[in-house]
Amino acid sequence: MINNSTVRLLKAMAFAADKHRFQKRKDSAGTPYINHPIHVAQILAETGRVEDETLLIAAILHDTIEDTETRPEEIRELFGQDVLDIVMEVTDDKSLPKAERKKLQVTQSSKKSESARKLKIADKICNVTDIIHHPPGNWDTERRLEYLDWCEQVLHGIRGTHDQLEDQLIRIINEGRAIIGSEQTVH
Numbered sequence: 620m621i622n623n624s625t626v627r628l629l630k631a632m633a634f635a636a637d638k639h640r641f642q643k644r645k646d647s648a649g650t651p652y653i654n655h656p657i658h659v660a661q662i663l664a665e666t667g668r669v670e671d672e673t674l675l676i677a678a679i680l681h682d683t684i685e686d687t688e689t690r691p692e693e694i695r696e697l698f699g700q701d702v703l704d705i706v707m708e709v710t711d712d713k714s715l716p717k718a719e720r721k722k723l724q725v726t727q728s729s730k731k732s733e734s735a736r737k738l739k740i741a742d743k744i745c746n747v748t749d750i751i752h753h754p755p756g757n758w759d760t761e762r763r764l765e766y767l768d769w770c771e772q773v774l775h776g777i778r779g780t781h782d783q784l785e786d787q788l789i790r791i792i793n794e795g796r797a798i799i800g801s802e803q804t805v806h
């Protein structure tokens with residue numbers, strides 16, 4: 620049975636797909652970018668058992684402002700202020716140098732709302748999975764492992780947010796270390 624929530628979720632997917640339409644992930648296959656926000660929303664729903672429509676819609680839209688020309692007013696008008704608030708909380712300030720942005724995620728994430736912290740963990744689960752199985756083509760082992768270390772540091776700042784999501788992120792980071800480490804041994 621299609622209800623209003625389903626319609627809003629589909630509308631968010633169509634909006635994000637359109638905004639990310641010319642974007643690819645950084646893996647060598649050039650995976651369509653939209654695969655990522657859909658995966659993040661799925662992790663929240665399945666692993667996180669999240670039923671909050673506002674958070675699931677924010678997950679679908681979470682990289683539109685950071686990575687596309689989307690304006691905050693578009694999200695406010697189409698999906699409401701509550702969705703926009705979460706998206707803005709997980710949007711990095713691109714005017715800052717990258718090292719600064721990465722440090723802020725470690726030191727400032729604990730100040731975010733519970734919804735934003737859950738979204739952040741699901742985002743990291745998805746990105747770590749990609750770093751293991753579909754990494755950017757030009758990343759060497761060291762850089763992939765450094766990315767895992769950084770995700771672990773971000774997680775340490777927001778422990779106590781959601782047990783299942785945190786356990787899954789820890790598990791996937793450790794799996795990643797073993798897999799990426801063994802790839803290095805083989806080569």
Ligand code: NDP
Pocket residue numbers: 643644645646655682717721742746747749750753754755761762763765766769
């Ligand atoms: P980036 O921030 O440049 O890239 C990672 C981000 O790209 C992810 O967080 C994700 O963000 C997005 N992304 C797109 N495609 C993929 C994919 N296939 N797999 C994973 N993520 C993807 O990385 P960093 O600069 O953090 O580099 C990682 C580590 O390497 C750092 O800790 C740094 O110290 C080290 N390093 C960095 C260098 C640099 O030039 N930056 C050079 C050498 C080492 P989203 O969710 O927004 O899509």
Ligand code: ZN
Pocket residue numbers: 655681682742
């Ligand atoms: Zn993301």
